[in-house]
Every structure is written in structure tokens, then in C-alpha cells.
Amino acid sequence: MSATTDFEEAKDDFISQWGALGTSWGISRTMAQVHALLMISPDPLSTDQCMEELQISRGNAHTNLKELVGWGLIKIVVKKGERKEFFEAEKDVWKVFTIVLRERKRREIDPAVELLKGCVDRSKAVKTAEGKAFHEQMKELEEFAMFASKVGEKISHLKYGPAVKFADKFLGLLPKQKN
Amino acid sequence: MSATTDFEEAKDDFISQWGALGTSWGISRTMAQVHALLMISPDPLSTDQCMEELQISRGNAHTNLKELVGWGLIKIVVKKGERKEFFEAEKDVWKVFTIVLRERKRREIDPAVELLKGCVDRSKAVKTAEGKAFHEQMKELEEFAMFASKVGEKISHLKYGPAVKFADKFLGLLPKQKN
DNA sequence: CATTATTTTCAAAATATACTGAAAGTATCC
DNA sequence: GGATACTTTCAGTATATTTTGAAAATAATG
Structure with missing residues (x-):
């Protein structure tokens, strides 16, 4: 069993279970998952990347990203030459x-x-x-x-x-x- | 406007809003309402009295009372000569x-x-x-x-x-x- | 200003959660 | 041990919450 496999597994686990925990924290599952995803992502992600990773709809991704921005838990990053918005989590x-x-x-x-x-x-x-x-x-x-x-x-x-x-x-x- | 009216109003308000707050506390609305009701009741109440006061079904009252007992927030009181159970809240x-x-x-x-x-x-x-x-x-x-x-x-x-x-x-x- | 990329909204559908009421289960009484 | 009082359970129903997906709005490009 390779270290890389363990690692991939741990990442998936973190995202899905952090989401489940979110519920008991008064945060919706998806919102917690998006937050988890961004917390462990080395780079800012776009709405589409979040949709892809978490297998959720655009509306859902959008709403939760904006909600997280509202909380101040993530922020919008604009990349040079790119038209779309990227999102980056507060990691501290x-x-x-x-x-x-x-x-x-x-x-x-x-x-x-x-x-x-x-x-x-x-x-x-x-x-x-x-x-x-x-x-x-x-x-x-x-x-x-x-x-x-x-x-x-x-x-x-x-x-x-x-x-x-x-x-x-x-x-x-x-x-x-x-x- | 009489003091008594204000008081009755305050009681109702406390019960219904405490219930609403319960939701954001990860506690179901009814459970919080039952708890509120017992917190301000001078005497222990029976399941039927809770049903009556809160206008809820027997099953609902029962489930939430037992859940509250499980948490340790209320306890069962047996009155002499009475067959049914009464419930009393921890008020501290x-x-x-x-x-x-x-x-x-x-x-x-x-x-x-x-x-x-x-x-x-x-x-x-x-x-x-x-x-x-x-x-x-x-x-x-x-x-x-x-x-x-x-x-x-x-x-x-x-x-x-x-x-x-x-x-x-x-x-x-x-x-x-x-x- | 027309085209294309991207974001935002929201009605309808899906899912999760809570509640009802009646029936089954227990305990107590005489 | 039958009748009565009370408690517990749970399938079905109702309510609340979340999610989808497509259409509308907005912004950037040439």
C-alpha cells in the first residue's frame, strides 16, 4: 500500500467527513466540504473546479462559495489574464x-x-x-x-x-x- | 396594560423563541421548547401537560422528554399516589x-x-x-x-x-x- | 455593439428531518 | 387475571432544508 494512495484517501476522507461534521456545526454539508477542499488545495480553485471535485451543481457551488466569502473564510482571487474568479481559503x-x-x-x-x-x-x-x-x-x-x-x-x-x-x-x- | 398580561406574554415568548433558538444550537425546536416550558414551570409536569401547553402530539412529547432525560437536562419525578411520570428541569x-x-x-x-x-x-x-x-x-x-x-x-x-x-x-x- | 465568458438567480425536485396518531407494550390496581 | 392507566414504538405524513439546472443578468472582448 503506497503512501500516495493513503494520502489520496486521507484527502477524500477529510473533505467528506469535514462536510458531515459541518452539519453538527450549524453549517451546511456542502459549505463545509467546499471549505475543506479549499483548505487543502495548494492553489486557489475556480467554481468549475469545485463543481468537478465535489460533483455538485453550479448553483450549489456558487451559493456556498459566496456564503463562505460572506463569512470571511475564503476570499476571491483574480488571476492575471484569467476572466473567472478563483477562491482561496484562510488556512490559519x-x-x-x-x-x-x-x-x-x-x-x-x-x-x-x-x-x-x-x-x-x-x-x-x-x-x-x-x-x-x-x-x-x-x-x-x-x-x-x-x-x-x-x-x-x-x-x-x-x-x-x-x-x-x-x-x-x-x-x-x-x-x-x-x- | 397589566403586569400579568405582560408576564403571560413573556412566558409564551420565552417558550416559542427559545425553541427557535434551539435550532441554531443543534437541538430540535420541540426539544428546546419542552425544556423551556419545564425551566419556567414551578412544578414538574406530566407528558399530557406538555402536550397541552405546547400543542404537540403524544409521540413527540414523549420522544423529546426522554431525549432531555438522556441529556440530563430534566429528570423524572414520581409523585406519591400518582401513577404517571412527571418531569422537572434542572434550573441552575x-x-x-x-x-x-x-x-x-x-x-x-x-x-x-x-x-x-x-x-x-x-x-x-x-x-x-x-x-x-x-x-x-x-x-x-x-x-x-x-x-x-x-x-x-x-x-x-x-x-x-x-x-x-x-x-x-x-x-x-x-x-x-x-x- | 454583437459575441462570448462568467456569474447570479430561482422555481422545481430531491433529500433530510421532525411530527402525528394509533396500535402495541408494560405496569399497576382491584 | 382482567381492567385500567400509562408508556413506547413506528409507519406514514408533513415540514424544512438543500440541490439542481436552466434561464436571466452582467461583464469582458474584439
């Missing part, structure tokens, strides 16, 4: 992480904060025991969600080095680690 | 958070670590430039995913006080905060 793992973190905070946490604030507000004046309990519960949730939002915000703006140091110091992980 | 916000964190780590991070380990392995021996680049990329991803997994693990076993202190100290959040 920490950058990818912070981008995804920000997006998830925006979609998963911030709306919850809004909802909870409204609930806290509208239960301020209630006098019944049930009402007070509800108010308290909402307050605790809101406080926590707000806290999580701030933590997410801060972390997403940290550089990799400080972030690792930070986690390391407090959590006592990582035997040896570049800073 | 930090506990809810750690439960969800552990589950998401298990479903979102750990499988990625496995995948990446396999890819690192199968690209060890490749000699081409492309192969080496792939190997490096996989190694960086794997290292990061492993790191994230450990952080998740640690945090999920922290108590609320230490967790806040920790975040506060390093991130400089929270003007004043109970410990």
Missing part, C-alpha cells in the same frame, strides 16, 4: 476559529440575550410567587448569556499566542507549547 | 451550560479529532510538496481540535464561581460580580 487555524466563533456568537448567543432581556423586563412588576420565580430565572439566564457573549467577544479578538497562554495558565493544559 | 444555569457543553464537545469536537488524527497519520510518509503541506495543515488542525477538546472538558467540570473568576481575571470582564 486560529483565524478560522475566531471567524466561526464570532459568527456563532452572533447567531446563537446575541438573539438569546435580546429575548431574555425582554422577558426580564416584562416580568419586573409581577407580584405572584410564580411571577417572581420566572423573573429570577430570566435574570439568571440573561446574566449568563451576557457573560458568555462577552467571553466570546474577547476571545475572538485575542491572538493565538495569548489565547493559548491564557488557557494554559488557568487550566493547566499543554505540557509544552509554542507561545 | 451553570449546570445546564456544562451539560450542553459536554454534549456538544462529544458530538462536534471529538469526532473531528478522530478524523484529523487519521489524516495526519496517513500523510506522514508522503514526499511531495503538496503532501507535506496537507500533512502540516492536518497537524495544525488536529492540535487545535485537541486543545479545544481539553478546554471544553476542563470548563465543563469547573464550578460557576471559579469559572467566572477565571474569565474575569484574564479577560477583564465584569465590573462587579459575585464569586
Whole structure:
């Protein structure tokens, strides 16, 4: 069994399974696959190359490429003398992480904060025991969600080095680690 | 506009919107709604009460209640003299958070670590430039995913006080905060 | 400005996911 | 052990999401 075969297999595996994982990350399968493909491609790829590699339609490829551009996970590259657009992925793992973190905070946490604030507000004046309990519960949730939002915000703006140091110091992980 | 009306409105809002949010959390809408309902219910509720409140079928209520029990987010309560089961939610916000964190780590991070380990392995021996680049990329991803997994693990076993202190100290959040 | 290359859109089709309701399965009661 | 109360299962249905493919829009070329 040759190293090259293993390698080809690993590439295919990475693309297809990264796609499957995408689903549980709140990202569509194809979007994750396109991202995976570009992450391991030495050169920027065109829409047609993505279609070819992943066996997907033009519309699908197009939509997901543009969505990834919207997230900031890939960018458009124009090659001299070429008319079509090529796409290149951000490969720095920490950058990818912070981008995804920000997006998830925006979609998963911030709306919850809004909802909870409204609930806290509208239960301020209630006098019944049930009402007070509800108010308290909402307050605790809101406080926590707000806290999580701030933590997410801060972390997403940290550089990799400080972030690792930070986690390391407090959590006592990582035997040896570049800073 | 009475306080009671506001309160009723807030309750309904909380349940329905918490459900909608659930979707972006990788939890089904109904499961999140049932959880919301139980979180704000002063007393444990039966399957029939959940069906009634949320206007859902018995099968649906049953499945989601049992799923929530599986997660550890709610528990079964048996009332004296009553034959049916009642369900009661964990209301401590930090506990809810750690439960969800552990589950998401298990479903979102750990499988990625496995995948990446396999890819690192199968690209060890490749000699081409492309192969080496792939190997490096996989190694960086794997290292990061492993790191994230450990952080998740640690945090999920922290108590609320230490967790806040920790975040506060390093991130400089929270003007004043109970410990 | 006509031709060709490329991107964008979107209605219809395919697929994946969630829900219903009724029937089958268990446990409890008398 | 039969009747009753409750729980569980699951095939069929409904809903939501994703994908296709072809047509429309836009941009570049000569």
C-alpha cells in the first residue's frame, strides 16, 4: 500500500467527513466540504473546479462559495489574464476559529440575550410567587448569556499566542507549547 | 396594560423563541421548547401537560422528554399516589451550560479529532510538496481540535464561581460580580 | 455593439428531518 | 387475571432544508 494512495484517501476522507461534521456545526454539508477542499488545495480553485471535485451543481457551488466569502473564510482571487474568479481559503487555524466563533456568537448567543432581556423586563412588576420565580430565572439566564457573549467577544479578538497562554495558565493544559 | 398580561406574554415568548433558538444550537425546536416550558414551570409536569401547553402530539412529547432525560437536562419525578411520570428541569444555569457543553464537545469536537488524527497519520510518509503541506495543515488542525477538546472538558467540570473568576481575571470582564 | 465568458438567480425536485396518531407494550390496581 | 392507566414504538405524513439546472443578468472582448 503506497503512501500516495493513503494520502489520496486521507484527502477524500477529510473533505467528506469535514462536510458531515459541518452539519453538527450549524453549517451546511456542502459549505463545509467546499471549505475543506479549499483548505487543502495548494492553489486557489475556480467554481468549475469545485463543481468537478465535489460533483455538485453550479448553483450549489456558487451559493456556498459566496456564503463562505460572506463569512470571511475564503476570499476571491483574480488571476492575471484569467476572466473567472478563483477562491482561496484562510488556512490559519486560529483565524478560522475566531471567524466561526464570532459568527456563532452572533447567531446563537446575541438573539438569546435580546429575548431574555425582554422577558426580564416584562416580568419586573409581577407580584405572584410564580411571577417572581420566572423573573429570577430570566435574570439568571440573561446574566449568563451576557457573560458568555462577552467571553466570546474577547476571545475572538485575542491572538493565538495569548489565547493559548491564557488557557494554559488557568487550566493547566499543554505540557509544552509554542507561545 | 397589566403586569400579568405582560408576564403571560413573556412566558409564551420565552417558550416559542427559545425553541427557535434551539435550532441554531443543534437541538430540535420541540426539544428546546419542552425544556423551556419545564425551566419556567414551578412544578414538574406530566407528558399530557406538555402536550397541552405546547400543542404537540403524544409521540413527540414523549420522544423529546426522554431525549432531555438522556441529556440530563430534566429528570423524572414520581409523585406519591400518582401513577404517571412527571418531569422537572434542572434550573441552575451553570449546570445546564456544562451539560450542553459536554454534549456538544462529544458530538462536534471529538469526532473531528478522530478524523484529523487519521489524516495526519496517513500523510506522514508522503514526499511531495503538496503532501507535506496537507500533512502540516492536518497537524495544525488536529492540535487545535485537541486543545479545544481539553478546554471544553476542563470548563465543563469547573464550578460557576471559579469559572467566572477565571474569565474575569484574564479577560477583564465584569465590573462587579459575585464569586 | 454583437459575441462570448462568467456569474447570479430561482422555481422545481430531491433529500433530510421532525411530527402525528394509533396500535402495541408494560405496569399497576382491584 | 382482567381492567385500567400509562408508556413506547413506528409507519406514514408533513415540514424544512438543500440541490439542481436552466434561464436571466452582467461583464469582458474584439
